Amino acid sequence: MMRHPSSMRLILRFMSRYPWRVTAGLAMGITGTLLAYVFPALTQWFLDDIIPNRDTSRIVQLSAIGLGAMFLKQLFFSLRTLANNAFELRMTYDLRSRLHEKIQHLPLKWFDRQSTGDIITRMADDVPATQRVILDGIDQGVPAVLQLVLTAGVMFWLDAKLAMVVLIPVPFIAAGGWIYARWVSPRALEARKAAGGLNSLLHDNIAGIRQIKSYTLEEEKQRGFNASSSEYRRHQTRLQRAWSVYGPGMGFLGDTGVILLMGFGAWWCIQDAIAVPAVPDAEKLTIGKLAQFLLLMGMFYEPVGRLHGINQTVVTGLAAAHRVFEILELEGTEDLKKGERLGEVRGEIEFKNVSFRYDENRPIVTDINVVVRARQTVAFVGATGAGKSTLFQLLTRFYEADEGAITLDGHLIQDVNKADLRDAMGYVTQESYLFNQSIRENLLLGRPSATDEELWEALRQACAAEFVERMDGGLDAMVGERGSRLSGGEKQRISIARAFLKNAPILLLDEATSAVDTRSEKLIQRAIDGLRTNRTCLVIAHRLSTILHADRIYAMRNGQILASGTHAELLQTSEYYAELVKLSFQEEKMQG
DSSP states (O other): OOOHHHHHHHHHHHHTTOHHHHHHHHHHHHHHHHHTTHHHHHHHHIIIIITTTTOGGGHHHHHHHHHHHHHHHHHHHHHHHHHHHHHHHHHHHHHHHHHHHHHHTSOHHHHHTSOHHHHHHIIIIIHHHHHHIIIIIIIIHHHHHHHHHHHHHHHHHHOHHHHHHHTTTHHHHHHHHHHHHHHHHHHHHHHHHHHHHHHHHHHHHHHTHHHHHHTTOHHHHHHHHHHHHHHHHHHHHHHHHHHHHHHHHHHHHHHHHHHHHHHHHHHHHHHHHTSOTTSOGGGSOOHHHHHHHHHHHHHHHHHHHHHHHHHHHHHHHHHHHHHHHHHHTOSOOOOTTOSBOOOSOOOOEEEEEEEEEEETTEEEEEEEEEEEOTTOEEEEEESTTSSHHHHHHHHTTSSOOSEEEEEETTEEGGGBOHHHHHHTEEEEOSSOOOOSSBHHHHHHTTOTTOOHHHHHHHHHHTTOHHHHHHSTTGGGOBOOGGGTTSOHHHHHHHHHHHHHHHTOSEEEEESTTTTSOHHHHHHHHHHHHHHTTTSEEEEEOSSGGGGTTOSEEEEEETTEEEEEEOHHHHHHHOHHHHHHHHHHHHHHHHTO
């Protein structure tokens, strides 16, 4: 697991992408800091020189210098604010874009172990918190530290005794900051994780709202949400309690420095005022010098107070950065362009002794041997959990086989670049997924250059043109989140139309007709039959009536192939297949 120092190192490396923006922000911050020293110097001149000597001739000149310095200070502050805001927006955009790109290219195995809500939390909350480490921790922190050092130097140059008094609380403040960071750091990470868990639960509840309502689980889910929300509140409360002690405690130490300066300063002013003439005037502590020191002390402890807040931001920001860079530094990212380019695809597929497991104790498919000739239709049948869909996910390289080999036109698929491999396949999954966009935009995922005429033709092939024509807006009708404005059968037909539009040489149909009515199923099956002469078609079928005329059928159970052959052959040679057929036709008969 990464520690926070590693997170800071990664943040600094990321910040190095913007050298001019960082340099400009620091330069304006430093310039503004230096201009602030004009006012204490003017105060001392007025109190110790101008007023006692009644020198009115220099009032306008010194006032103009002070006004000019304050104007330039605020001008640089304004420019720096604009520059920092632009930097913040740019860096947030870049960091979020890199994180999204990384997530898009991670293998599916990673997503199997992650919750959607936690991923969203890292993207929406942790990225802005990470960039605050740079803007507050570096852009604000560096000028604050510089102001501390310069102010301390000026104070020692003016009067070492008073400077030592001012610095008495500093070791205690530094120790308090170190203790606070050590205590809060792991707890801030726990709070971030609790936020991710809360968002995960919220995402599940919203996505499954129909199931919650159908099983009247509102109260139970509310209790679960309240428990998760209470856990998050508990972590946040611990952080706020720590800050409620740390912030005022550091403020009290800073106030102690002011009181010490006032006490010692007043004492030494009085003693120097009644001192014997042998004490040189230059070494005496005057009212003007004491006032100057009070202003300098304000300039010293103001950045100290700023650093307390920066400390809080950096600690929580580093916890967020840990979660962001935890993903960005992951290895095993998919490189879609790595490997051989495919030429013209014939569609010959072979599985040779293929085995796959999600973990050591969970084998999914074992010793699979399948041969698919070009332009054949091959079907896979079996009970739920037999491993049928896993074969499709291995063929598309969503997962990599643990043992054995899979070839396409004689090429080992692990040697072929994934972009070409997946472009050669039109994949309709069992769970049809539509993006919250228009029907047109969802179809164009299959072929971005398709014309409206081609879109309508694909819809007709999938028996979807009729209901799309009836919708308000036609192709431009919005489908809602996850296609919520369409029925299950309508969503599936849009997905099938998208696969037809892609016109790939290989079709993968994973229960493609499971969510449509009998009439639509027959029409879609007729369209699929028309496409079989031009492409290789692999079908997973729940309704076995749809694959009676497949060139070859593989019967699977518990991740293994029990038998293969045509429908007629399997009826004669496989009791398992005959039982599947019997059950399938009984189900279809019951459904009318």
